[in-house]
Amino acid sequence: MSPLNKRIQIIIGSTRSARVGDQVGEYVKQVVQENSPSFYEYEIVDLRDHPLPFFDEVAIPAYKTYAKDHTFKWSSKISEADAFIFVSPEYNGSIPAVLKNAIDFLYQEWKNKPTVIVSYANKGGSGAAANLRAITTRIGMKVAETMPALISTNDVRDPATNRIADTNKAFAPQKESIIQAAKELIELINSTAVTSAA
């Protein structure tokens, strides 16, 4: 990867066995990749590949004085990114505990980094998005205004598998909002780079 390239991690916030979060994450990746210059590199970060216990660090994460191997590994992964796209389902009006836990483990690795929030649920997941906006703002992230909300209700699923039957078709109504959010993310990355250099 060229040092001029920017790496954007797409964090999948659902880990349950019957999830559709992987499909939503892949769809978002496809749309943002097709609609941004090639020096923006998008990488899926699946929380299933970064298993963490319930928060068990000794010190407050803001001090970055970690004691646990799993925290060092998670910190190292998240430090690779210049920006993030969170892809979160709505569980009981908020985000899954596994995603909140993964966020809580770190602090400086998130701070000042631009981010987009994509939610999905039976009704789009505006409750999850609002909560995630509050959390990411609280830890100093720069959150894009547009928050795409994708509908993952039974109407768009294959009844035999419960998977999204066709993500291109199911999420077509929200495609423009994903493109708009990606544009805002790139603007935030560019303005962050200018501010850091000043």
Ligand SMILES: Cc1cc2nc3c(=O)[nH]c(=O)nc-3n(C[C@H](O)[C@H](O)[C@H](O)COP(=O)(O)O)c2cc1C
């Ligand atoms: C524990 C749980 C709670 C849920 N709560 C809500 C909710 O508050 N609002 C909503 O619209 N959908 C809710 N749903 C539906 C999910 O958002 C929807 O099924 C989504 O596709 C789940 O994402 P996943 O399959 O990637 O885990 C809930 C699902 C689960 C498993």
